[in-house]
Amino acid sequence: MEVILLERIEKLGQMGDVVTVKPGYARNYLLPRKKALRASEASRAVFQEQRAQLEAENIEQRTEAERLAGDMNDMTIIIVRQASDSDQLYGSVTTRDISTGITEAGVTVDRRQVKLSRPIKMVGMHPIRVDLHPEVSVEITANVARSTEEAEMQARGERINRDGDVVDTAAEEAVQAALEAEAVFEEGVNADAATADGAEGAEAATEEAGTDDAATEDGDADKPTG
Secondary structure (H helix, E strand, O other), X not given: OEEEEOOOEOOOEOOOOEEEOOHHHHHHHHOOOOXXXXXXXXXXXXXXXXXXXHHHHHHHHHHHHHHHHHHHOOOEEEEEOOEOOOOEEEEEEOHHHHHHHHHHOXXXXXXXXXXXXXXXXXXXXXXXXEEEEOOEEEEEEEEEEOOHHXXXXXXXXXXXXXXXXXXXXXXHHHHHHHHHHHHHHHHHHHHHHHHHHHHHHHHHHXXXXXHHHHHHHHHHHHOOOO
């Protein structure tokens, strides 16, 4: 189905673009939310008549969104949830939970503006993208913890391990990164060694084949002729 976009849609187009979309996407999302018009000569004429007003409204909305983005810069919201010793949540944190946390922090957003690829199911510090406008996004942090005390520790880069000891997560991540880098290096060295061994084996086989050929030629030379 062809539609005329009334605002910028990520990965689809800019205001005024005529694009082809799946009928269900148009009927269930773009058209009812007034983000697009069904493409026709009549709707094209209507869009051209309203274009100046739509662009003015878009600029106003974008300006407000930019102001809100400034207010939300470096925002961290704390979400307290029960979790196991392995940091797995009993349940999950959804877009609704995050939008509620942002609203309680002083900025009203709709859960549909919160972008999550999947619900959060682990304790920790999670970066979250919030689309305040089709052209304005901001990243906040969701600090998911078992308590406000644990959230404060996480904000300082600390956590309590299973033994009850306080651990510096930055140092722990650095050690883990070093171990992973070492494993990748060793894997590369082993792969190079295996390649070298293979090459040496192939070279030895070639030399052996050459020796056999030479022996065959010598044998043929020793045979009496006619």
